[in-house]
Amino acid sequence: xxxxxxxxxxxxxxxxxxxxTLLACYANSCSVKAARKVFDEMPxxxxxxxxxxxxxxxxxxxxxxxxxxxxxxFSVKIEPSDSCxxxxxxxxxxxxxxxxxxxxxxxxxxSKGDYVDSRIATALxxxxxxxxxxxxxxxxxxxxxxxxxxxxxxxxxxxxxxxxGEQLIEAFEKMVDSGVKPNGVTFVALLSGCSHxxxxxxxxxxxxxxxxxxxxxxxxxxxxxxxxxxxxxGLIDQAMQLISEMPFEPNAAIWGSLLxxxxxxxNVEIGELAAQWLIKDEPWxxxxxxxxxxxxxxxxxxxxxxxxxxxMKEVGCRKGPGCSLIEVGGICxxxxxxxxxxxxxxxxxxxxSKAIREFQEQ
Numbered sequence: 499x500x501x502x503x504x505x506x507x508x509x510x511x512x513x514x515x516x517x518x519t520l521l522a523c524y525a526n527s528c529s530v531k532a533a534r535k536v537f538d539e540m541p542x543x544x545x546x547x548x549x550x551x552x553x554x555x556x557x558x559x560x561x562x563x564x565x566x567x568x569x570x571x572f573s574v575k576i577e578p579s580d581s582c583x584x585x586x587x588x589x590x591x592x593x594x595x596x597x598x599x600x601x602x603x604x605x606x607x608x609s610k611g612d613y614v615d616s617r618i619a620t621a622l623x624x625x626x627x628x629x630x631x632x633x634x635x636x637x638x639x640x641x642x643x644x645x646x647x648x649x650x651x652x653x654x655x656x657x658x659x660x661x662x663g664e665q666l667i668e669a670f671e672k673m674v675d676s677g678v679k680p681n682g683v684t685f686v687a688l689l690s691g692c693s694h695x696x697x698x699x700x701x702x703x704x705x706x707x708x709x710x711x712x713x714x715x716x717x718x719x720x721x722x723x724x725x726x727x728x729x730x731x732g733l734i735d736q737a738m739q740l741i742s743e744m745p746f747e748p749n750a751a752i753w754g755s756l757l758x759x760x761x762x763x764x765n766v767e768i769g770e771l772a773a774q775w776l777i778k779d780e781p782w783x784x785x786x787x788x789x790x791x792x793x794x795x796x797x798x799x800x801x802x803x804x805x806x807x808x809x810m811k812e813v814g815c816r817k818g819p820g821c822s823l824i825e826v827g828g829i830c831x832x833x834x835x836x837x838x839x840x841x842x843x844x845x846x847x848x849x850x851s852k853a854i855r856e857f858q859e860q
Contacts, residue, residue, distance in 0.1 A: 514540070518547045525554035545571075549582035552589075561589035565598055580615050587621040596629040603634065612643065620648040627656025647678055654687040663695025670704075682714050689723035693730055701727045718746040725752050729759025738768055750779055754786075761793040769793045782815045 517540045524533035533554045540547060548571045555564035568586045571578055578586070583602060590599035603622055606614060614622075619642045626635035639645070639653050650673045657666040670688055673680065680688075685708055692701030705724050708714045721744045728737035737756055741748050753772045760769030773790045780786060787810050794802040 514542055514544055514547070517541075518544065518550065521547060522550045525550045525557075528554070528557055530554050530558040530560060543574075543576075545576050545579050545582065548576060549579050549585070552582055553585045556585045556588050559592070561593045561595075564589040565593070565595065577609070580618055583618055584621045587618075587625045591621075591625040591628040594629050596626075596631055599625045599629055600631075600634070603638070614642070616642075616644070616646050616648055620652045623649060623652040623656060627652070627659055632656070632660060645673075645676065645678065647681055647684065650678055651681070651684045651687055654684060654691065658687050658691025658694060661691075661694050663691055663697045663700075666691040666695070667697070667700060680712055680714065682717060682720070685712075685714055685716075686719055686723060689720060689727065693723055693727035696731065698727060698731045698733070718744070718749060718752070721746060722749070722752045722755065726755040726759075729756055730762075732759070732763045734759055734763060734765045734768055738771075748775070750776060757786075757789055757793070761789055761796065764793075764797050766793060766797045766799065781813050784810070784815045787815065 517536065521533055521536045521540070524530075524536060533551060537543070537547065537551045548567065552564045552567050552571075555561070555567065564585065568578070568582070568589075571582070583606065586602055587599065589595070590602065599622075603626075606618060606622070610618075619638060622638045623635050626632070626638065635653070635656050639649060642649050650669070653669055654666055654673075657663075657669060666688065670680070670684075673684075685704070688704055689701055692698070692704070701724065705716070705720065708716055708720065721740065725737045725740055728734075728740065734756070737759065741752060741756070753775045757769055757772040757776065760766070760772060769790075773786065773793075776783065776786050787806055791803055791806050794800070794806065
């Protein structure tokens with residue numbers, strides 16, 4: 499980046515292309531602050547400039563700023579590119595900003611007519627599912643002129659997310675019958691959906707068919723889905739056996755799902771094994787210790803509870819505060835436990851207390 503900046507500073511004449519190239523360099527290296535500085539210094543901006551800056555915000559998980567800049571883009575009468583629209587849809591999905599997402603969908607329909615790019619259709623389906631609007635997601639999917647693997651996979655992922663296991667399997671079979679070949683991401687969605695819907699036999703059936711029928715070699719992520727599938731069903735021993743037999747080193751996600759299953763089904767022995775691996779890999783993970791505490795509490799192992807608390811103090815970890823996001827009038831607001839920095843914090847707390855009292859009186 500330093501060399502790119504030196505070249506830029508040494509240029510006698512800097513046109514919009516050179517400014518945008520420097521902005522893109524900072525954006526691609528996740529230097530959001532530096533990218534914004536370049537953006538603000540630009541004497542003129544194009545759709546590429548806005549797209550690069552919005553994408554940088556999204557990659558940096560600064561989704562509200564991405565939406566703010568998207569609004570600015572329209573205020574200066576610049577039409578967004580497809581890549582810009584996809585970045586904004588990603589921001590909407592992460593914020594749960596359904597109102598903004600619907601507005602973008604309306605804009606896409608008006609500007610694109612009958613043809614909507616497959617990537618945008620996929621992003622729309624994903625966004626609507628993540629914002630909880632199943633109806634809109636199905637509308638986009640059914641309206642797609644051609645359904646590629648991206649649209650199908652987004653559809654399956656959304657159905658899995660909402661625990662609609664039977665519809666998920668039905669959609670997968672329709673996908674196969676239509677001649678679209680599933681890929682590895684498709685099977686992650688399918689297996690995850692079976693796990694969240696308690697469809698153990700179906701999940702194992704599709705896992706066994708992945709490579710033989712569809713030529714998709716299982717990865718550690720697929721094995722992780724099956725471990726979660728077995729764990730949620732209380733089949734802890736089978737899950738542990740699969741971990742010991744799989745051709746990959748189990749990762750934190752696999753051990754974490756096993757630990758959660760052990761907490762639910764009070765399997766202290768295997769839960770301790772999972773926790774030991776996780777603590778070795780993530781010794782400052784407060785959420786991990788909280789899960790282990792719950793495991794010991796529910797098993798009545800109070801001596802172990804005190805040991806875990808002592809260990810937490812030794813490593814100086816604690817569970818981070820929770821936060822919530824709410825969309826009001828197309829604007830997303832974030833609330834963090836214990837944070838009173840919002841200018842209307844007092845009014846919000848008073849109204850919340852009033853609502854709680856009214857609820858309790860009913």
